[in-house]
Amino acid sequence: MSLRSAFNQLVTVTAMNMRNLPSRVGTSLVAVIGIGGVVAVLVSLLSMGEGFRAALDLSGREDVAMILRGGSPDELSSSIGREEYNAIVIAPGIARDARGPIVSGELYSIVDLPMRSTGTGANVPLRGVGERGPELRDGFHIVAGRMFQSGQNEVIVGRGAFSQFENVDLGREVKWGSQKWRVVGVFEAGGSVSESEIWTDAVVLRGIYRRGNTVQIIRAQLTSAEALPIVRAALEKDPRLNVSVRSEKAFYADQSRILLALIKYVGTTIAVLMGVGAVFAALNTMYSAVSTRTREIATLRALGFGAAPVVTSVLLESAVLGLLGGVVGGLLVYFGLNGYQATTLNFGSFSQLTFAFTVTPRLLVTGLWYSLILGIVGGLLPGIRAARMPVTTGLREL
Amino acid sequence: MNAMPVEVAAGTSIVRIRDLVKDYRRGAETVRVLDGLSLDIQQGDFVALMGPSGSGKSTLLNLIGGLDRPTSGTLEVDGLRVDELSEGSLGRWRADHVGFIFQMYNLLPVLTAERNVELPLLLTNLDREQRMRRVAAALKLVGLEHRARHRPRELSGGQEQRVGIARAIVTDPTLLLCDEPTGDLDRKSGDEILNLLEALNAEYGKTIIMVTHDPHAAERAHRVIHLDKGMLSEGSG
Numbered sequence: 225m226s227l228r229s230a231f232n233q234l235v236t237v238t239a240m241n242m243r244n245l246p247s248r249v250g251t252s253l254v255a256v257i258g259i260g261g262v263v264a265v266l267v268s269l270l271s272m273g274e275g276f277r278a279a280l281d282l283s284g285r286e287d288v289a290m291i292l293r294g295g296s297p298d299e300l301s302s303s304i305g306r307e308e309y310n311a312i313v314i315a316p317g318i319a320r321d322a323r324g325p326i327v328s329g330e331l332y333s334i335v336d337l338p339m340r341s342t343g344t345g346a347n348v349p350l351r352g353v354g355e356r357g358p359e360l361r362d363g364f365h366i367v368a369g370r371m372f373q374s375g376q377n378e379v380i381v382g383r384g385a386f387s388q389f390e391n392v393d394l395g396r397e398v399k400w401g402s403q404k405w406r407v408v409g410v411f412e413a414g415g416s417v418s419e420s421e422i423w424t425d426a427v428v429l430r431g432i433y434r435r436g437n438t439v440q441i442i443r444a445q446l447t448s449a450e451a452l453p454i455v456r457a458a459l460e461k462d463p464r465l466n467v468s469v470r471s472e473k474a475f476y477a478d479q480s481r482i483l484l485a486l487i488k489y490v491g492t493t494i495a496v497l498m499g500v501g502a503v504f505a506a507l508n509t510m511y512s513a514v515s516t517r518t519r520e521i522a523t524l525r526a527l528g529f530g531a532a533p534v535v536t537s538v539l540l541e542s543a544v545l546g547l548l549g550g551v552v553g554g555l556l557v558y559f560g561l562n563g564y565q566a567t568t569l570n571f572g573s574f575s576q577l578t579f580a581f582t583v584t585p586r587l588l589v590t591g592l593w594y595s596l597i598l599g600i601v602g603g604l605l606p607g608i609r610a611a612r613m614p615v616t617t618g619l620r621e622l
Numbered sequence: 623m624n625a626m627p628v629e630v631a632a633g634t635s636i637v638r639i640r641d642l643v644k645d646y647r648r649g650a651e652t653v654r655v656l657d658g659l660s661l662d663i664q665q666g667d668f669v670a671l672m673g674p675s676g677s678g679k680s681t682l683l684n685l686i687g688g689l690d691r692p693t694s695g696t697l698e699v700d701g702l703r704v705d706e707l708s709e710g711s712l713g714r715w716r717a718d719h720v721g722f723i724f725q726m727y728n729l730l731p732v733l734t735a736e737r738n739v740e741l742p743l744l745l746t747n748l749d750r751e752q753r754m755r756r757v758a759a760a761l762k763l764v765g766l767e768h769r770a771r772h773r774p775r776e777l778s779g780g781q782e783q784r785v786g787i788a789r790a791i792v793t794d795p796t797l798l799l800c801d802e803p804t805g806d807l808d809r810k811s812g813d814e815i816l817n818l819l820e821a822l823n824a825e826y827g828k829t830i831i832m833v834t835h836d837p838h839a840a841e842r843a844h845r846v847i848h849l850d851k852g853m854l855s856e857g858s859g
Contacts, residue, residue, distance in 0.1 A: 226747055228747055229744065229745050229746065229747065232744035232745070233744060233745065236741065236744055240730055240732055240733070243732035244732060519726075519728060520728075520730055520731075523724075523728040523730070524730075524741070525713070526687075526689055526716065526722050526728075527716070527717060527722070527741055527742050527745070527789075528713045528714060528715075528716045528717025528718075528742065528745045529713070529745065530710065530713055531709075614690075615689045615690075616684050616689050616690050619689075619724065619728070
């Protein structure tokens with residue numbers, strides 16, 4: 225068979241199949257919707273992971289060091305005393321200006337707030353920040369109200385937390401434990417994880433939680449990203465100290481690892497399970513398509529058309545239906561979920577993290593590939609059946 | 623009825639069948655449809671195959687056309703052992719040497735008349751212009767050049783069958799195999815189709831083998847061969 229003949233056969237049989245599509249809208253839609261649903265679920269789960277990753281990525285700078293007590297995996301379990309604090313902030317590699325070292329000794333605790341969406345309680349980070357804490361967050365600015373005052377039971381609420389939780393409206397008084405706090409401002413911090421937090425003065429929080437002179441973490445501006453090993457070496461060499469030093473980027477990458485792995489695992493598992501169902505929908509559609517064209521296929525075979533173009537054309541049609549499903553599912557998620565704000569439990573900090581579903585082009589392409597695979601798998605058996613059907617049997621079909 | 627093989631006098635046999643057996647499996651049972659059949663058909667002949675339902679007429683036609691394979695025996699068409707061809711070779715051989723005309727026309731409903739006629743030419747190396755020239759000639763021959771752009775549902779049954787005939791002759795095949803070509807047509811349309819087949823035989827020298835139930839149609843053939851219970855007997859056309 226010459227190349228031209230093979231190409232002509234393929235084009236003819238495929239065109240015939242495609243032109244028949246309008247008469248099979250119902251069954252074709254089943255496959256398109258089935259595969260579209262699977263792609264929508266897959267892309268939305270992955271976009272959740274992408275949004276989560278983006279929130280933590282935006283939070284992480286290479287030129288900011290996170291200094292915790294040695295062996296503490298997170299802020300909650302860390303504690304750094306006053307003497308250690310004083311020794312740390314003068315380490316070489318930590319940036320200084322006229323006001324002294326650019327550092328923020330911070331405390332981290334968790335408070336309970338009802339979620340706006342469900343009304344159920346959720347863990348929300350309440351962070352006590354030092355005077356220079358805002359300087360260490362890119363894009364920090366107050367978008368409503370004002371900054372809290374030192375020494376006052378006042379809090380400012382990150383934009384993400386403000387949108388997701390109740391009882392933090394501007395001017396409102398909220399009670400955590402024995403203390404009442406007034407919400408005096410709402411802030412943004414470049415879309416970073418800080419926007420999921422509530423901030424107050426570290427000194428006030430330390431007093432209320434009876435933490436003495438300790439902080440849980442020191443956030444320090446480095447002279448440059450390359451200064452991290454210098455700071456680490458200096459602190460490790462000091463016999464008074466037992467601390468771990470990581471860049472802010474590495475710290476948040478560690479925090480997100482569990483959730484990202486979970487999202488990937490769960491997302492893939494769900495997509496595979498739903499994919500099996502979608503393949504059956506595609507199989508059903510293509511069996512039906514082949515069945516309605518039995519005589520046409522047999523006629524072409526009688527005229528001399530080969531089996532390969534028949535199989536290929538069925539696969540092509542199935543792949544096109546799959547891709548259509550992928551486009552539908554991708555568009556649904558893009559227009560329905562992209563940018564949608566949500567919260568999830570960050571296993572790294574045991575608190576809620578606000579993030580936006582982020583449907584990237586890469587995720588849409590992943591969805592399209594998956595839909596293509598589902599379509600081709602769904603068309604394989606019907607294609608083989610069409611090609612293997614005896615011509616004389618097919619010619620007798622009505 | 624003569625159960626002996628139909629022997630044909632010396633001449634140019636385009637179809638040469640010897641001891642042909644065709645069995646079908648029906649569950650655990652084996653049904654013999656053709657039972658040691660031998661037959662010669664001369665080039666340029668017009669043969670009608672008649673017989674009751676289930677006598678094996680269509681099976682014989684399918685075997686000659688390479689749509690099915692015999693259980694045993696030999697089948698030569700134009701000197702080639704068709705029964706020995708592989709599946710892929712059979713497809714190419716059919717495209718080059720056989721034109722099929724079906725009772726239900728078997729046109730593709732989504733294609734126009736000219737596209738239907740063009741189908742067998744897609745298996746050749748002809749370019750589009752050459753193909754369309756041949757399509758136009760075939761449609762002209764069957765008197766349907768003015769309906770080239772019409773789809774099958776826009777044609778009458780007789781016109782559809784004429785498109786089917788144009789498709790069968792467009793590659794200038796050695797053999798025309800017709801399975802009840804007038805079976806779905808009224809008498810007038812049927813006669814037009816038979817006139818066309820006669821002309822193809824008489825003027826263009828096409829060898830035609832036609833399965834029919836209709837004695838009126840069989841009268842047009844030069845030879846009438848009767849099949850019953852898988853064996854042949856011959857009468858005159």
